[in-house]
Amino acid sequence: MTAGDTGAPLSVVLAGGGSAGHVNPLLATADALRRRVPDATISVLGTAEGLEQRLVPDRGYPLTVVPKVPFPRRPGAAAVRFPGSLGRAVGAALAAIRAVDADVVVGFGGYVATPAYLAARRAGVPIVIHEQNARPGLANRLGSRFTRAVATTFASTALPGAKRVGMPLRAEIRDLDRAAARPEGLTHFGLAADRPTLLVFGGSLGAARLNAAFSAAAADLLAAGVQVLHLTGAGKDVDAPQTSATGARYVALPYTDRMELAYAVADLAVCRAGAGTVCELAAVGLPAVYVPLPIGNGEQRLNAADLVAAGGGLVAEDAQVDAGWVRGTVLPLVTDADRLATMAAAAAAHGERDADDQLVDLILAAAGRA
Incomplete structure (x- = not known):
């Protein structure tokens, strides 16, 4: 069956995994495909160790495990084993692609x-690539040599012939009306309707720097009448007062599976600058202070750069984040309703809510089904 032959249902293989940054846009794209082409066969290639091992089957898609083959960064035993390991991984992927008679393979990096x-x-199967980060990874830099169907989240991403579509978002975020969902969110988290609300989070594992700074400044935030929703990360607690004489509450939770409601109640977020976080906050029009992770290749700072330049957020150095910074920078901002409204409008104007559909359009075109 050729890619352009419409005599059989469309068959799409999605490849990516390891981190939420790869898995979440993959699942959002799979859901958009299922919505747009209900009879499509959708299969996923992933690793045995990543989040996809749980999230993909939970969403109803079959997962085929491909051996994890990290690219060796220096000479050594891993470099010697790499060609054989890569060959076995390619063989496993090839078998999976042929087993479902794939019309197109869509990769998300990893x-x-x-x-x-x-x-x-x-196998002669068309390839579509989506790169989440401002700085592309090794896998997508390689894959972009094999296809002209390359989509990116950020305009600044350096991949040849790339089209910016934004980040495919799950439906709960893509379709969020913050004002309409706010009453449900306030009830869900036990917060008041008449107070400025600060959302602090550092991803599923939390961010020790944010946790320490905001717990130390909690009393000052509450005294100013600011209520806080602090998602500390799994297994992490913070020592902070829960209430104050003003009646404001400090709600600390390890995580929430209703992140859309957290966005709905917040007037300002303080968080890391992962690509998914930046794109979600922009899409829903929530202003934020981004604190890029101070390790790695600097991609988190790049992820936030365009949104910050557009006026939808601010960026802060990890090293400057402490209780004094919270009092001197965050507290005046979260209580400045006019400035937050301006930032929210700028964020919403910059955000993309239809990236999943734009990516599906590329997939259908590559498969000859446009």
Whole structure:
């Protein structure tokens, strides 16, 4: 069956995994495909260790495990083993692609994407790539050599021939009306309707720097009448007063599975600058102070750069985040309703809510089904 033959249902293989940054846009795209092409066969290639091992089957998609093959960064035993390990991973991906007679392979980067791209090229199956981060990873830099169908989240991403579509978002975020959902969110988290609300979070594992700074400044925030929703990260607690004489509450939770409601109640967020976080906050029009992770290749700062330049957020250095910074920078901002309204409008104007559909359009075109 050729890619342009419409005599059989469309068959799409999605490849990516490891971190939420790869898995979440993959699942959002799968859901958009299922909505747009209900009879499509959708399969996923992932690793045995990543979040996809749980999230993909939970969402109703079959997962085929491909061996995880990290690219060796320096000479050594891993470099010697790499060609054989990569060959086995490509073989597993090729078998999976052929088993479902794939019309197109869509990669989101990560450990499994490189074998998927090499296998698709060997099988003569069209490739579509989505790069989440401002600075592209090794897998997508390689894959972009094999296809002209390259989509990016950020305009600044350097991949040849790339089209900016934004970040595919799950429906709960894509369709969120913050004002309409706010009453439900306030009830869900036990917060008041008449107070400025600060949302602090550092991802599923939390951010020790944010946790320490905001717990130390909690009394000052509450005294100013600011209520706080602080998602500390799984297994992490903070020592903060829960209430004050003003009646404001400090609600600390390890995580929430209703992140859309957290966005709905917040007037300002303080958070890391992962690509998914930046794009979600922009899409829903929530202003934020981004504190990029101070390790890695600096991609988090790049992720937030365009949104900050557009006026939808601010950026702060990790090293400057302490209780004094919270009092001197965050507290005046979260209580400045006019400035927050201006930032919210700028964020919403910059955000993309239809990236999933734009990516599906590229997929259908590559498969000859446009």
